[in-house]
Amino acid sequence: MTTFAAFLLASASIGFLFANVGAQDQYLTALSDLQQLVTSMDATLQDLKADVQDIKAALQGGCTVGNDATTSGGNTGTTSGGGEVPPSGLLVPSDSGDFTHQAALDESERFILLWKFDSDTITFEAQVQTTGFIGLGFSPNGGMTGSDVIIGWVKDGQAYLTDRYAEGYFLPRLDASQDVELLSGYENGTHTVLRFRRRLRPCDTADDKEITEDTQRIIWSFNDNDPVGLDGPDGPQYHGSNRGSKSIILLQKNPPDLDLQEGNVITFDMINPNVKVPSKETTYWCSTFQLPVLDKKHHLVKVEPILQPGNEGVVHHILVHQCTTGSNPPSGNQECHTMPWGNCRAVMAAWAVGGSGYTYPDHVGFSLGTANDPSYVVMQTHYDNPQRLSDVYDNSGIRFYYTPEVRQFDxxxxxxxxxxxxxxxxxxxxxxxxxxxxxxxxxxxxxxxxxxxxxxxxxxxxxxxxxxxxxxxxxxxxxxxxxxxxxxxxxxxxxxxxxxxxxxxxxxxxxxxxxxxxxxxxxxxxxxxxxxxxxxxxxxxxxxxxxxxxxxxxxxxxxxxxxxxxxxxxxxxxxxxxxxxxxxxxxxxxxxxxxxxxxxxxxxxxxxxxxxxxxxxxxxxxxxxxxxxxxxxxxxxxxxxxxxxxxxxxxxxxx
CATH class of the missing domain: 2.60.120.230 (Jelly Rolls)
Structure with missing residues (x-):
């Protein structure tokens, strides 16, 4: 036997023999078998290392302009005619632990996208609830026309990936230059997983979209059936309602992780008190809060929105304005048409629709608890109600995370x-x-x-x-x-x-x-x-x-x-x-x-x-x-x- 399973079986037999000291002959024989197995495995590992080096060399070959067959470094299929069977892709289990970003592209989380990037390339992994093909595109406006599209699938143990361009609301055509590298692909009984890489600045500037720090309109789709061929009647079929779009900042720097040890980081919530949102397009609502009374300087280190489920489409943005130290802040909560409200003007924290809040860098925090810091704040919520709904009650707000471990800068x-x-x-x-x-x-x-x-x-x-x-x-x-x-x-x-x-x-x-x-x-x-x-x-x-x-x-x-x-x-x-x-x-x-x-x-x-x-x-x-x-x-x-x-x-x- 030359498999890892054989190694485990041999180890198990040795463990059993240890419990039977008298069986020395069997024990010595097992040791000899194990030594031969290790020698065999070592040779196999050397072969695997050589294979990995070959694959890495191929992947580092760069993209090729005008390539009409396959992209260097990954099997992406052929473009010489519809109905041809593409070559097989690399099929290995996926390890998602090395990705730095993740997003669900649909509300039901059927299409999960993971990614990481460096100065030249971006690597994606699409995990999609289908055993058919999946599509991912970079759109100029959220629509299909003019989009740079990638379509791939796994069939009979082989992974396929194609680089395409959408000229309208029909099957995107194959690019003359296939500039997306297939890294791996597999499927189980419910999901298809494809990992692939492309350049941030493409070689094919005619059909491929540059990925920048701007907001990217990502379009997605999938079908429960694998294509028979690459193009034409045998190519990927219409996805039906399994499609959508989402705006994502792909090249966003991740905020630092915050250590939430008990006693080290404290939270303070500011929540609107079950506000009945007026049935008009725009309402600004102000609520006054006294900040925690502190015996020494602290630092605010994280700001996080608290959105009432179901009200995401109504709560547009929230600003926290600090009130002048020593002034009498406005009391209670009520509709406020403009800021400043009273003596509360300077912005202390901000959140707006689509955002997830933010964590301060490790060397920075917003000062709390000193004589020069605010004791009161006004939280101003913008309710956007173009449908003029009359039955919306809201308990959204902002959560502050603060700590006595003061950082270097205010x-x-x-x-x-x-x-x-x-x-x-x-x-x-x-x-x-x-x-x-x-x-x-x-x-x-x-x-x-x-x-x-x-x-x-x-x-x-x-x-x-x-x-x-x-x-x-x-x-x-x-x-x-x-x-x-x-x-x-x-x-x-x-x-x-x-x-x-x-x-x-x-x-x-x-x-x-x-x-x-x-x-x-x-x-x-x-x-x-x-x-x-x-x-x-x-x-x-x-x-x-x-x-x-x-x-x-x-x-x-x-x-x-x-x-x-x-x-x-x-x-x-x-x-x-x-x-x-x-x-x-x-x-x-x-x-x-x-x-x-x-x-x-x-x-x-x-x-x-x-x-x-x-x-x-x-x-x-x-x-x-x-x-x-x-x-x-x-x-x-x-x-x-x-x-x-x-x-x-x-x-x-x-x-």
Missing amino acids: AGILEVGIQVSQNHAIPPQADTFDSTAFCYKECLDPFLQELGEPIHVFASMLHAHQVGVGVKTKLVRNGVVKTYLGRDESYDFNLQETRFLDPEITVQEGDELITECSYRTTHRPGFTFGGEASSEEMCQNYLQYYPRFKLDHCDSLPEIMHSLSFFGITQIDNNLQVVKPDSMAGTNIGVVLNQHPWTKEEAERLDQHIRSGPVVVKCKGRPGFTNLAGITGQVWNPLPEPTVLMSNSTSVSGC
Whole structure:
């Protein structure tokens, strides 16, 4: 026998003989057999090691442009004709322990996706409740057309994988270049499991989608039957209702693990008291909480949402605002239309739809328990109820994790972006309309000088509403874009996750920040204005940083009269009625804006007009330092367009 099972049987017989000391002959014979078995196994292991080296060499061969047979490093089938039987794939048991990320793509958890990545490649494992084929795609918008698709299956002990492109709502065609590496595949009585790898930057730029740090629209499908062939009538059949899409940030840095030892980490819950959600589209609800009374400094180290089951579609976001130390906070809980509410303004914690909360890095925490820290907070919940449901009661909230084991640095949150106002206007029929906000060095520098050192940004939460399709904050140093303090060119309103920056980014004296939001309004007949409702718009970035300084808000807002000059309006009254010119006198400015003959070209012209005009500055600090910079409310010219240094190389290594 030359199997591991034989080894176990031999070992068992030896154990039995130990109990029968008199059976020495049998014992010596068993030892001799065991020695021969070990020698045989050693030879087998050497053969296996050689096989593994061969496989690794094949997998490291890189992708091949124009390959019309198989992808180097993995069996992906042939593309020379429909109905051919692909070569067999590597069939080994799966070990999921080395993956760093995991997500269920459907609510029933029938399609589980695991992944890990490095600087060049991303490796997936799909675990799907089917014994037929499975499909995974990277879509530009959540639909099928234009998607980079992978379809694979396991049949008769052989694993198959194909690289495809979806030109419409029919079977995606096979790519001329098969650039996905099949690593393993198997199935049992209920599930199919496929593991495969691909490049982040593909060789096949025509059919394959680059995977970036942006939000990715993942489409998925499966069928309970294996295909007979690769393509045509014998290829994968229609998946029926077994399909869907999900937005995922694939290249997100994982937060650190938090040690939840008893007595080391304490929790504090802030829960809305069975609020009856009003039957209107938008409600902001405020509840006041006293923070735990502490005898020494502690650090807040984790923030986690507590969402009442069934209310996930109504609870849009939650902000925790800290109240000024020594002030009388507002009492109770009630509807609040704007923040600040009372003396509670600076954001202490934030969560928004789709997010899972966040854990602070090991060297950072939010200070609690000192004379300079808040005793009270106001938790503001945004209820989004477009269906105007009248029977929703909510007990959602936020959980704080805090510890007496104080860390090296105190964290803070700095809000940058466009001040929420109806002066922020976005026209209809725009395929892409950009709004821009500025955080000037004249605002940042006095606060950095008071601190005496730079700040280090370790996370950001980008925030826009339903027509937002892109959000980014540029760090500009000496007129050049040095990097981004958060960026998503494929923003999804329903996935607003706190994103950790790797590496952390330093903001120093002389730096300026430019926050840009892109909107798509081709489906809207009228203007979209800034406001708190989900159907209105925002453009903000909540930057988490250390060490904490006295600045809370560094925003701007387009100057309204410059914006209205695009339409020939030169004077308005406090009721937003046109005063001049006489031909428009008495007309509401909203009517003038919506009656304009909007086209994509006109939207672009307004975009350029507003971008070149002045803005109103907002530079707000903590109490006692509110006007440290002394420029809030002033009208400033926009910053000049910064230089973006681009790499001269457009090639992909190994292609």
